[in-house]
Amino acid sequence: MSGTPGRRAVAVTGIGVVAPCLPCGAGMEAFWDGLHSPPASDRVRRIAYWDPVGAGWLASPKEARRLDRFTQLTIGAAALAVADSGRSRVAPADPYRGGVSLGTGIGGVGALEDQVLVLDRRGADRVSPFTVPMTMPNAGAAALSMRYGLHGPSETLATACAAGTHAVHAGARMIASGQCDLVLAGGSESSLTPTTIAAFTTMTALSKTGVSRPFDVERDGFAAGEGAAVLVLEPLEAALARGARVWMLVLGGASTSDAHHITAPSPQGTGAEACMRLALADAGCHPADVSHVNAHGTSTPLNDLAESQAITRLVGRAVPVTSIKGVTGHTLGAAGALEAAAVALSMAHRSLPPTVGTREVDPAVEVDVVTVARPWEPGVVLSNSFGFGGHNGCLVLGPPPATP
Amino acid sequence: MGIPTSYAHGVAVYTAAALRALVAGHLDLTEADLTQNALLAEDLAVDSLGAIELAMTLEDTFDVSLPDTVLSGVHTYGDLERVVAAQAGSPAPR
Numbered sequence: 001m002s003g004t005p006g007r008r009a010v011a012v013t014g015i016g017v018v019a020p021c022l023p024c025g026a027g028m029e030a031f032w033d034g035l036h037s038p039p040a041s042d043r044v045r046r047i048a049y050w051d052p053v054g055a056g057w058l059a060s061p062k063e064a065r066r067l068d069r070f071t072q073l074t075i076g077a078a079a080l081a082v083a084d085s086g087r088s089r090v091a092p093a094d095p096y097r098g099g100v101s102l103g104t105g106i107g108g109v110g111a112l113e114d115q116v117l118v119l120d121r122r123g124a125d126r127v128s129p130f131t132v133p134m135t136m137p138n139a140g141a142a143a144l145s146m147r148y149g150l151h152g153p154s155e156t157l158a159t160a161c162a163a164g165t166h167a168v169h170a171g172a173r174m175i176a177s178g179q180c181d182l183v184l185a186g187g188s189e190s191s192l193t194p195t196t197i198a199a200f201t202t203m204t205a206l207s208k209t210g211v212s213r214p215f216d217v218e219r220d221g222f223a224a225g226e227g228a229a230v231l232v233l234e235p236l237e238a239a240l241a242r243g244a245r246v247w248m249l250v251l252g253g254a255s256t257s258d259a260h261h262i263t264a265p266s267p268q269g270t271g272a273e274a275c276m277r278l279a280l281a282d283a284g285c286h287p288a289d290v291s292h293v294n295a296h297g298t299s300t301p302l303n304d305l306a307e308s309q310a311i312t313r314l315v316g317r318a319v320p321v322t323s324i325k326g327v328t329g330h331t332l333g334a335a336g337a338l339e340a341a342a343v344a345l346s347m348a349h350r351s352l353p354p355t356v357g358t359r360e361v362d363p364a365v366e367v368d369v370v371t372v373a374r375p376w377e378p379g380v381v382l383s384n385s386f387g388f389g390g391h392n393g394c395l396v397l398g399p400p401p402a403t404p
Numbered sequence: 405m406g407i408p409t410s411y412a413h414g415v416a417v418y419t420a421a422a423l424r425a426l427v428a429g430h431l432d433l434t435e436a437d438l439t440q441n442a443l444l445a446e447d448l449a450v451d452s453l454g455a456i457e458l459a460m461t462l463e464d465t466f467d468v469s470l471p472d473t474v475l476s477g478v479h480t481y482g483d484l485e486r487v488v489a490a491q492a493g494s495p496a497p498r
Contacts, residue, residue, distance in 0.1 A: 060432035126464075129456040 004284045007176040010250040011239040011400070014085025014232030015341045016077040020045040020225050021327045025055045027080065032345045032353075035327050036373060039357035043210035044192050045225040045329035052076055066130050067143065068108030070190040073228035073334075074140035075147065078184055082148070085232040086244060090148040092181040098150035099180040100141045101171030102230075103163025103187035105333030105387075106196065107137030107156075113193045140188050144230075152180050158333070160387030161296070162255075163187055165336025165395055168231060169253035175233050187337035188228035200224060203263070207299060212330070213357035214297035214323035215304045215369045222298045225329025229337035236401070246400035247344040251380065252283025258390030264302055265386060269310030272296075275392035276314050276382055283380075283396035290315045291379030292352060293367075294339045296386045297323025298330050299357070303386065308365040322370045326357030336385035336393060347378045347399050415467045418492030423466070423485060430461055440482035448481065466492045 018024065021034030024047060050072070052058040057076045064072060082090050091098045111134035115127050133139060138156040145154040153174060157166045164187025171185025200206045207221035239246055256278060258271035265271065280287060293311055297304055304323075311321060324342045331338055346352055352370045361369045378399035385393040416422055428435045431448060444450040450458060455478075459470040468491040478484050 062430070062432040126460060128460075129453040133453075 004252070008178060009236035010172040010175045011234050011236040011244070012231050012247040012250065012344060013234050013239045013244040014081040014083070014087070015229065015247060015344055016080025016082070016084060017227070017229045017338060017341050018047060018073050018076045018080070019227035019328050019331065019338060020047050024049050024051060024076070025080070028084065028341070028345060031341065032349065035324055035342060035345070035353040035356075037327055037356065039211055039213070039326060040223070041210040043206050043223050044197055045223055046192060047226060066134065068111040068134045068139060068190070070104060070108055070110070070188045070228070071134070071139045071143050073190055073226065074102065074188040074230070075143055077186060077188065077228035077230040078144050078147070081184065081230040081232050087232070090182065091150055095149055095151040097152055097179070097181045098148070099152040099171065099174045099183040100144045100150055100154040101157070101167045101174065101183055101185040102141045102144070103157045103159065103165070103167035103333045103336065104137050104140060105158070105160050105163055105189050106191040107158070108135040108139055109191045109196060110193050111135045113195055144184050148184070150182075150184070159391035159393065160389055161330065161332050161335055162385040162387035162391040162393035163333035163336065164229070164338065165253070165340070165383060165385035165393035166255055166391070168250065168337060168340055169255065169393065169395055171231070171233050172250035172253065175235055181235060181238060183233040184230050185233050186228065186230035187334040189332040189334040190226040191332065192224055192226055197224065205300065211357050212299040212326045213359065214295065214299045214325055214355050215308060215361050215365045216299070216358040217360050217362040219299045219301060219304060219362070221300055222325065223329035225331040227328060227331040227334045227338055229334060229341045231337065231340060248347050248400055249398040251285065251396040251398045252279055253393065253395045254278035254282055256392045258392065260390050262390070263388050265306040266390070267306070269306035271390060271392050272307055272384065272386060273310035273314050275394045276310065276384065279382065279394035279396050285380050285396060287315045289380040290319055290382055292346070292376060292381045293319055293321045294343050294381060294383040295321050295323045296335075296384045297321075297325055297355065299325060305362070305364055307384065307386070308367045312366045317366050318368060320352055320370045320374065320376065321367045322352050323355045324353060326355055336383065336395070339383050339385070340395060340397065343381050343383055343397050346376060350376055350378060352376045416465050418466045418488065420485060420489065423462075423488055426461070426465060427458070427481070427484070430458060438481045440480065440485070442481045443479060444481065444484070462488055468492050
């Protein structure tokens with residue numbers, strides 16, 4: 001969106017991540033370390049230690065009790081992002097120009113599931129009066145608006161595993177269009193309840209081995225993860241004026257639909273290819289500009305083949321492709337936001353993290369899969385997310401302007 | 405996550421001290437905050453949903469009944485103590 005007439009350039013000035021691969025409350029460098037950790041073999045990957053009250057993100061156990069875990073993760077990631085941004089005050093001078101754009105796959109399903117058990121075991125008059133405000137997918141966005149006094153748009157996209165990417169793109173458009181001067185954008189997911197795990201299992205989406213190995217010849221499904229990432233988005237000009245550190249730019253994006261099948265991608269990844277192509281056009285870039293693809297790369301047989309075919313047709317075989325899901329697992333509606341955070345770290349470190357867990361790339365996968373961390377010259381990056389329902393999202397990210 | 409422990413059905417014997425300790429813990433307040441004249445909404449930050457949640461907890465713990473018709477007359481901590489004590493402290497309902 002930088003080189004596009006009529007749009008303001010969008011800078012990412014702060015990032016916060018909570019994920020299974022990093023200690024609660026740790027910053028971006030810990031996330032970078034986590035992306036280089038050895039492969040795990042857990043088909044369900046939770047944040048092992050979660051203490052939002054101890055971290056100072058929630059005031060009290062009472063507040064925590066009234067927020068589903070996905071909202072707690074949202075609040076934690078946002079607090080880290082805001083601190084990282086160095087903004088003395090989060091809300092713009094005109095608070096109606098401060099927005100929130102979040103994605104989630106299933107929202108507060110954990111809260112609902114708890115209350116289903118209460119209903120069954122104790123009766124209707126014991127169901128918590130907080131059930132609806134805890135379960136609703138927009139609870140995370142509402143929490144951030146209230147917390148930071150942001151009176152502008154506060155919206156939630158529920159496009160399954162594409163939600164995080166779509167939400168960052170939607171937030172960037174709020175900045176680019178001139179509607180907002182600050183947006184907290186990202187995704188959050190904590191839906192690893194007994195019922196959803198059972199359902200992912202019976203639909204054979206989860207890896208039997210528990211090892212996520214994107215693009216590997218032995219890949220057999222994803223590992224389910226929980227996590228959240230929030231990005232602080234500001235107009236580039238304003239960010240530079242206040243001397244902010246700029247992680248990267250959101251150059252553009254696209255959102256398309258396969259209109260094909262409720263869970264399977266369109267054959268040969270035609271839907272994914274169209275989305276990437278439209279995203280590049282939106283950003284005013286060409287396929288030849290692409291220097292890296294942060295793939296959706298879930299480690300399912302269907303996704304990884306279709307996505308690799310789409311990438312090959314669009315940019316050829318020479319562009320390095322990474323999936324971080326070997327480490328994070330598939331964090332569903334948060335995944336796109338976590339992956340945008342990973343791209344920002346790649347820009348800062350001038351290095352691409354490995355696709356952890358992958359030992360032997362499937363011969364049918366023709367792209368250059370990064371299996372060992374490698375040096376990289378930052379350039380235009382595509383970050384892909386594809387969701388059940390045929391929802392495709394693609395972000396075009398670019399390095400920050402060179403410092404004089 | 406399981407069923408919230410606050411909804412576990414464990415009947416306790418009512419005393420003013422037991423009520424005070426339970427309410428303070430439930431609301432993340434100190435027992436000193438729970439003066440007889442403390443207003444639930446204004447002083448103790450108990451909003452409408454919070455009042456329903458608190459009532460459920462007290463019903464479960466002390467085996468009392470606090471329907472809306474009773475709660476609507478409760479404004480202070482002292483009011484709350486009286487309605488709970490009236491039911492829990494007496495073998496026959498008043």
